[in-house]
Amino acid sequence: MRAEVIEEPSLEFAGGARHLDCRFGIAEYGPVDLGTEGAPPAIRVGLLGDRRSLDGLNRWLESCRTAIDAKQRDRPGLWPQFPGFSSGVGYHTDLVLDPRLQREIKGAELQRIESLRPQQRVDEALEVYLAELEALVQQGRPDVVICDIPEILQDLGVPEPAGEAEEPEASGSVVSRSGPAFHDLLKAGAMRLRVPLQLVRGSTYDSSRVGRQRRRSWKPRGREDEATIAWNFFTALYYKAGGTPWRMVRRSSELDVCFVGVAFYQEVERRSTATSVAQVYNERGDGVVVRGGPAKRSNRDRQLHLTKDDAAAGLTCALTAYKDEHRHVPARIVVHKTSAFDDAEKEGMLAAATALGIDGCELIWVTTPTTRLYREGYHPPRRGTFLALGEEECLLYTRGSVEWYETYPGMYVPSPISLRGAVLERGMLDVAEEVMSLSKMNWNSTRFDGRLPVSLRTARQVADIIKHLGPDSYVEPTYAYYM
Known part of the structure; x- marks a missing residue:
């Protein structure tokens, strides 16, 4: 009985180019659908959150149009630079931020929800968010809606930021989550609107908000570096807007x-x-x-x-x-x-x-x-x-x-x-x-x-x-x- 090591498989990017790391492949060659009919030339983004969140998201999204330096460590393969999200680099698509596609949830409404019991908070928060989402979609259909979940709602079942959570074990059990699962309920309720959602925490785009999350089962692990956060966020955004970032390499035979x-x-x-x-x-x-x-x-x-x-x-x-x-x-x-x-x-x-x-x-x-x-x-x-x-x-x-x-x-x-x-x-x-x-x-x-x-x-x-x-x-x- 002897173990062997399988070579790390490559992924395919624009023009048939290959690389084993998706970030380096996107930065050097572009997404696999670059230049095809299915690639989104621009992504119309809707925003939903309280006033502080909307201001913070707008600033952060604008800043991500240009490159974000790599983490200053001795492992460049693990922490590469983010090339920016615009038509000339990386995913080669533009981000469209239209004020008409941004809806504010009033602070007084959030304070009212915070005073309720947990299950009531879930029900009321869902009602408020779904009503605002429906109004946003009716104003002009965005490609993706980014929903900021304020700190006062984050103990209602919002998962950890993309790329930070450990994957579940493989088992034959029924899939379930403990807690109210606000994230899951919101996505289920909004499905009829036919617009993908991207839920974010304030700590994703604002380092000053790290550690303020109130979810009892969540222990802060430290925030990812800025470039990694951008890589994870915009890769998900590109896919939700209908793009294909990369694909498995397939032999012609x-x-x-x-x-x-x-x-x-x-x-x-x-x-x-x-x-x-x-x-x-x-x-x-x-x-x-x-x-x-x-x-x-x-x-x-x-x-x-x-x-x-x-x-x-x-x-x-x-x-x-x-x-x-x-x-x-x-x-x-x-x-x-x-x-x-x-x-x-x-x-x-x-x-x-x-x-x-x-x-x-x-x-x-x-x-x-x-x-x-x-x-x-x-x-x-x-x-x-x-x-x-x-x-x-x-x-x-x-x-x-x-x-x-x-x-x-x-x-x-x-x-x-x-x-x-x-x-x-x-x-x-x-x-x-x-x-x-x-x-x-x-x-x-x-x-x-x-x-x-x-x-x-x-x-x-x-x-x-x-x-x-x-x-x-x-x-x-x-x-x-x-x-």
Whole structure:
């Protein structure tokens, strides 16, 4: 038994150029869709917040049009310069700030909400924010709305800034968040407006507001440097406006492939029922969200499973949505799930693939093992460390020491993920190499050492929001509305 290290995969940018770091690729070559019809030439931004927030956001967004110096440290690969956000550099698009697309939430309204009990605060804050969002959209449809969440609302369930939160463990449990989850409720409620939201904390654009957050479960870790904050923020903004920052490198000999991540959630009104959700991706990162059927916990392994019919229907629905979006079905599909595939699920999914004329279908169980690997010296195993545990299982470190960064950039001791093939057509090394590439398809953070493949990470984010939608509610198929 011997471990090996998978080489860090490159990403593709404008003109077919390649780089292993998304930030350097954008700065040197531009986004992969540069010069294409789908690339946004300008992004009309709406703003929503109190007066102090609107003033601060306007100043910060204007300042980000020009370059922001790199953090003065000895690791340039980890902290590069931000080139600025304008038509001539970086993402090669302009930021349009129109005062008519900016709505102020009055301080008196926020003070009234602050005096209420937690659940009342959630309800009242949602009512105020949704009313203002609707008015903003009616004034003139922006491409993205940036919502500032003041300090007095941040204990209502607002996640940590992009790029700072640790990714969740891979497990077969139902996706859930403790607390009121104001972030999720706001995005669910605003979905009918058909405009993506970007929620920010004041500390994102104003260093003087660091440490004022009141969320009890949140412990300040220190603010990211200015260039990193800008990289994370504007990458997400570009994607939400319809752009494609980068994509996986695809060999010309490879078949068209789509990746399906399956997660489970409990509907708010039906706590005893778990429902599946699928996130479908191609190598460009173009995603389609599909709500699936109910799941039940097995008495045998205590994990959530779909019936044969629901597994077949769910995958058929996902592939049909993919076909509607891309005008063709893929030649190969790979399904990732954080619970084991039982016989009924395997039969149902394989039958769905066959019915659509797809010969290549792989089912991969992704979980967190108890096994850890160690290397000599101070640093943890390198990202890409691969250990085969037989023909159908392996360990893979997607988090670990990164040669390009010249360090391990995480805060906690990294653990590997386990990949188990329920249905395989390739060796586990090929599967692991693909997961390494998928872990770099993250529009919420420009650090490329994501723990989970994009298929599962985004499926879990979608589940957090979609559980607040009723069974007959409109479900936006685009991932930009959930991130």
